[in-house]
Amino acid sequence: MEILSKIHARNLVEWAKDRPEVLVLSADLTSSTEADLFQKAYPERFFSFGLAEQNMMSAAGGLAREGFLPFIHTFAVFIYRRAYDQLVDSVAYPNLPVRMVGFLPGITTPGGITHQAIEDVALMRAVPNMTILEVGDATEIESVLDVTLDISGPIYLRMLRGEVPRLFAKNEPLKFNQARVLSQGTDITLFSSGICTEEAMRAMAILKQRGVSIQHMHISTLKPFSDPAVLEASAQARMGVITMENHTIVGGLGSAVAEIMADNGIGKKLKRIGLKDTFAHGASRAYLMREYELDALALVQAVEEMVGHELDITETDLQTVRLEAVHSIAKAEAL
Amino acid sequence: MTFSSPTATESTWQEIVYRIANNIRLRVLEHTLKNNGGYMSQACSAAELFAALYTKIMKIGPSEAPMVPPPFLGVPASDNPHYQTGRGYNGPIAANLDRFIFSPAHYALVLYTVLIEVGRMSPEGLAQFNQDGSSVEMIGAEHSPGCELTNGSLAQAISQAVGIALARRIKGDSGRVFVMMSDGEFQEGQTWEALESMVHYKLDNMIVYVDVNGQCCDGKMCDVLNIEPLKPRMEAFGARVFVVDAHDADALAAPAEVEPDGRPVIVLCYSDPTRGLPLLNTRAPKLHYLRFVSEDERETYRNEYEKMLVELKGS
Ligand SMILES: Cc1ncc(C[n+]2csc(CCOP(=O)(O)OP(=O)(O)O)c2C)c(N)n1
Numbered sequence: 061m062e063i064l065s066k067i068h069a070r071n072l073v074e075w076a077k078d079r080p081e082v083l084v085l086s087a088d089l090t091s092s093t094e095a096d097l098f099q100k101a102y103p104e105r106f107f108s109f110g111l112a113e114q115n116m117m118s119a120a121g122g123l124a125r126e127g128f129l130p131f132i133h134t135f136a137v138f139i140y141r142r143a144y145d146q147l148v149d150s151v152a153y154p155n156l157p158v159r160m161v162g163f164l165p166g167i168t169t170p171g172g173i174t175h176q177a178i179e180d181v182a183l184m185r186a187v188p189n190m191t192i193l194e195v196g197d198a199t200e201i202e203s204v205l206d207v208t209l210d211i212s213g214p215i216y217l218r219m220l221r222g223e224v225p226r227l228f229a230k231n232e233p234l235k236f237n238q239a240r241v242l243s244q245g246t247d248i249t250l251f252s253s254g255i256c257t258e259e260a261m262r263a264m265a266i267l268k269q270r271g272v273s274i275q276h277m278h279i280s281t282l283k284p285f286s287d288p289a290v291l292e293a294s295a296q297a298r299m300g301v302i303t304m305e306n307h308t309i310v311g312g313l314g315s316a317v318a319e320i321m322a323d324n325g326i327g328k329k330l331k332r333i334g335l336k337d338t339f340a341h342g343a344s345r346a347y348l349m350r351e352y353e354l355d356a357l358a359l360v361q362a363v364e365e366m367v368g369h370e371l372d373i374t375e376t377d378l379q380t381v382r383l384e385a386v387h388s389i390a391k392a393e394a395l
Numbered sequence: 396m397t398f399s400s401p402t403a404t405e406s407t408w409q410e411i412v413y414r415i416a417n418n419i420r421l422r423v424l425e426h427t428l429k430n431n432g433g434y435m436s437q438a439c440s441a442a443e444l445f446a447a448l449y450t451k452i453m454k455i456g457p458s459e460a461p462m463v464p465p466p467f468l469g470v471p472a473s474d475n476p477h478y479q480t481g482r483g484y485n486g487p488i489a490a491n492l493d494r495f496i497f498s499p500a501h502y503a504l505v506l507y508t509v510l511i512e513v514g515r516m517s518p519e520g521l522a523q524f525n526q527d528g529s530s531v532e533m534i535g536a537e538h539s540p541g542c543e544l545t546n547g548s549l550a551q552a553i554s555q556a557v558g559i560a561l562a563r564r565i566k567g568d569s570g571r572v573f574v575m576m577s578d579g580e581f582q583e584g585q586t587w588e589a590l591e592s593m594v595h596y597k598l599d600n601m602i603v604y605v606d607v608n609g610q611c612c613d614g615k616m617c618d619v620l621n622i623e624p625l626k627p628r629m630e631a632f633g634a635r636v637f638v639v640d641a642h643d644a645d646a647l648a649a650p651a652e653v654e655p656d657g658r659p660v661i662v663l664c665y666s667d668p669t670r671g672l673p674l675l676n677t678r679a680p681k682l683h684y685l686r687f688v689s690e691d692e693r694e695t696y697r698n699e700y701e702k703m704l705v706e707l708k709g710s
Contacts, residue, residue, distance in 0.1 A: 110620025
């Protein structure tokens, strides 16, 4: 698997080159959110707001009203927890094109509960006018900025940084409100998002070998959530539907799928893999994925429960995990 | 390597503060070398402050917590009776004793180190730093040793301390509430809201020590988002402000001795984020986190460590 580093940092510079209306706003986490290369390239379009996220959010609203495209860069928690009131009143209500680029989704950081954005999708989904995008690999990081061009209102972008694998072909960009079909099958439909897609892919080969036919679809648009292919795949699953997300099971991908299934009278079983309505704590990503059952093994268990028997799959049957180094040169801190 | 702990034979409290401060820097550097990363400049700037708080300034009792911190026992929840904060390391809660509120959660490495140096935690505790399943978290949370609040999202501790100080006043406690903060927290509006309420409610049982090292993640505060001049700004809010040299034990201790006069006390401790490790200056203006870019760089720091070790032993 190809692993790339600092993709967003480089891509943003290239993408913003001939777009003078693109501004970057940072809250004292410029290298940690890969906005450092932009700052270097276009210092006159970079605004340092210090650790004062509420002010930055409302200021972004002001800039957007004047015709600019402000890209807020900070850790996700400081966008939706710290500045929720501001993002609703100063940005979402007036439907302004502010792009909120949130880093450290879910349990991707050892920074503990104050740094782990585990309920951001739930809160953002509840905000009218909001669009929510989440990237799952390098190709999506490279293509997501293009997707933002056609969206006139605010966007919350659940971003990855540091070392990221390329899971999807470089010439298959992220497409707005379109699920990406990774495998076709008829027993179970699996919807995964963000880093959980990489985890799910680890289990796919062995599950197939054990005779379970899985329709695996990767979701990168969490709001709106109206891709007909998602509805179709939920309806056709013989045994049921599984969702898998790096987020609490309350209000995120699992809930979005539950809503469209119920809305459309699809009476299938739904299993939601995610944080089970709990906070996490500071530890490595791999450790937390196992502890909170967000990993490939958790998917195997969910599939076993759905098919009603054990599949005799152990950790060694799963494709190897890509272990992230705590101290990687691609990250400013060990966070 | 041996680290001595304070004994009755030490001549003055100031000497104890300086020795502990140097040991804090040494231990944090040792940790940073071993782990190829650490919050080093925070140790350089705040070593004397932590040492003075724990050995001279605060009136706190002996630790009530185990020398080796327990593993992480799950998050606070009604069905989790095991959850415990790290407050016990700062001694018992009593009407006449002070409370220590540690605010800038990324300074946790420095906090853990001072706990070791003053004999409240065993060095094995530090070995658990940022290890899977440990409570000795990189960004201190309320279950981490020496912490009683969760403040990784900066600038919330001071407001929580306002609540604690109000409660202590209602209860008639004579003990005070000490808050240790970083200067970056003064970029957040919440800090200033807290000040408003401290002044409004005349919380002179609160004393806030700020490590003014002039640094934040992106570099120098004056370039990232200027917050100076702090003293007149705070005085305009109605606070009683002292400006001291963060590396001078007497200067650090003096403001805690003043008679309360109805105003909350803020001690602005102006510090040097490379104090004791001038080599760090080669990384300026970005000092927030020390991770070696090469084996060579690590080696330079290792040499510096050896020198510091010899100096400390010699003194
Ligand atoms: C609300 C909030 N915003 C941003 C951050 C990310 N962050 C961690 S430390 C820090 C600033 C560091 O400045 P300071 O607190 O003065 O500490 P120092 O640079 O001296 O370590 C920032 C922005 C945070 N922890 N909380």
